[in-house]
Amino acid sequence: MRMRIGWCVVAVMLACAANVSAQESPLAPVMVGYSASEAALMQTTPVATAVNSLRWEHNTVDLTSAAVVRFELCYDTASPCPTITTTASAFTPTSAQGGPPAAGNSAFKMLLPALTPGNHTVTVKACNTELCGDASTPFAFTFVVKPGVPTALGLIPGGGGD
Numbered sequence: 001m002r003m004r005i006g007w008c009v010v011a012v013m014l015a016c017a018a019n020v021s022a023q024e025s026p027l028a029p030v031m032v033g034y035s036a037s038e039a040a041l042m043q044t045t046p047v048a049t050a051v052n053s054l055r056w057e058h059n060t061v062d063l064t065s066a067a068v069v070r071f072e073l074c075y076d077t078a079s080p081c082p083t084i085t086t087t088a089s090a091f092t093p094t095s096a097q098g099g100p101p102a103a104g105n106s107a108f109k110m111l112l113p114a115l116t117p118g119n120h121t122v123t124v125k126a127c128n129t130e131l132c133g134d135a136s137t138p139f140a141f142t143f144v145v146k147p148g149v150p151t152a153l154g155l156i157p158g159g160g161g162d
Helices: 036-044 060-065
Strands: 004-010 014-021 053-059 070-075 083-086 105-111 118-127 139-143
Touching: 053 060, 053 070, 053 118, 060 105, 070 105
Parallel strands: none
Antiparallel strands: 004 014, 053 105, 070 083, 070 118, 118 139
8 A cells, every 4th residue: 555645845835746655755855946956956965054164174183283373265266266264273073063073183163154045165275374285175065044933923804815
């Protein structure tokens, strides 16, 4: 026997995809208003909001031997790259923050800067007082703006239309 489940997604109006069988992966999200390629990208690219931090690791020995004093972050690989310099301090990440760094590394974090909604990349360079090392491999993510909470709920006379 096949189970039938109905899914509803709210966009501008309700759109229901009914009669989805359990064998057709009923837990897959319904992406209303996005092309198939955009939906696929959103499912494989990490999604960030303004409350997320960027995390990276750096070799602990190199921090001392190369006298690392700061990190430079470059967003969206523009040329010239607008960098954000940070003196981020090491932290001990929890399992929710990706767990401990790899052996011999220290973990660092920095709150994401104000970004426009959409796809972004970031690279990180370790720097001493004289120069910076090579940039990390670009990390891609999608930045989204989380809508605020609706307020002033109540009842009014009349029907549901205008």
